Amino acid sequence: MKIWFVGRKTGVFLLTIVVLFFAILIMSRFNDSKAVNVANVSKRDLPIYCVQKDENDKKISISFDAAWDNHDTEQIKEILGERNVRTTFFVVGGWVDNYPESVKSLSDAGHEIMNHSATHPHMTQISADKMKTELDECANKIENITGKRPNLFRPPYGDYNDNVVKTARECGYYTIQWNIDSLDWKDLSADEIYKRVVPKITPGSIVLFHNAAKHTPEALPKILDDILAQGYEIVPISELIIKDNYQIDPNGMQCSEN
Numbered sequence: 001m002k003i004w005f006v007g008r009k010t011g012v013f014l015l016t017i018v019v020l021f022f023a024i025l026i027m028s029r030f031n032d033s034k035a036v037n038v039a040n041v042s043k044r045d046l047p048i049y050c051v052q053k054d055e056n057d058k059k060i061s062i063s064f065d066a067a068w069d070n071h072d073t074e075q076i077k078e079i080l081g082e083r084n085v086r087t088t089f090f091v092v093g094g095w096v097d098n099y100p101e102s103v104k105s106l107s108d109a110g111h112e113i114m115n116h117s118a119t120h121p122h123m124t125q126i127s128a129d130k131m132k133t134e135l136d137e138c139a140n141k142i143e144n145i146t147g148k149r150p151n152l153f154r155p156p157y158g159d160y161n162d163n164v165v166k167t168a169r170e171c172g173y174y175t176i177q178w179n180i181d182s183l184d185w186k187d188l189s190a191d192e193i194y195k196r197v198v199p200k201i202t203p204g205s206i207v208l209f210h211n212a213a214k215h216t217p218e219a220l221p222k223i224l225d226d227i228l229a230q231g232y233e234i235v236p237i238s239e240l241i242i243k244d245n246y247q248i249d250p251n252g253m254q255c256s257e258n
Helices: 008-042 073-082 093-098 100-108 128-146 162-170 190-200 216-229
Strands: 059-066 088-091 112-115 206-210 246-248 253-256
Touching (some): 073 100, 073 216, 100 112, 100 128, 190 216, 206 216
Parallel strands (some): 088 112
Antiparallel strands (some): 246 253
16 A cells, blocks of 8 residues: 655645635535525515605505594594595404494595404414404405405504415405504604605605594694695505506515516
């Protein structure tokens, strides 16, 4: 058996080659893993936060979540009506039970009445079957009063995951979030609400308000007047979103595939 001896320089060179080989191998596996993680993130099933619009297509939507009280709904409806603005109300089934006359009045005034679940649960914490029950019960109540079955769904608390969005889609719903939050439920002043909304408006925005929030009726007239003065058209969410051939980017913006 022959035994080979190498010089010090040759040994260092060969060792360097081996180290480089294993370093490249490890980096390759790391990059593959990173690519898989990026792919997984891009495949998240997201709701619609806003809609991609050309800067000249100045349409936005304003929405109201109605889950508890009702003391200012008529006032909000009058403020909207004075400006010929139609919006989207996401209502809880229990709210429909308690205030059917408001549901009909809003619908008759041209506002959309859409699904906010039957009992306002955290949808991520219940089974798919229970989600479907929540959606169906609320939809049935809305349809019985308005004659129209909702096709938009806003998860209570804005709480969703892939399963929530997927289950809602299977039930015929577009899941809707928002990209501008008035935070009116925190009892912010009218001026604070205004500053959270108007400066952030861009084409395709979806704004979140609540009925029964302390200062919303006070803030709303100036918000609406200034948005309209900037040349925006306020439309119900079903008229803002893209119905077919779309994708949703990682930020929740709905974009046309055409």
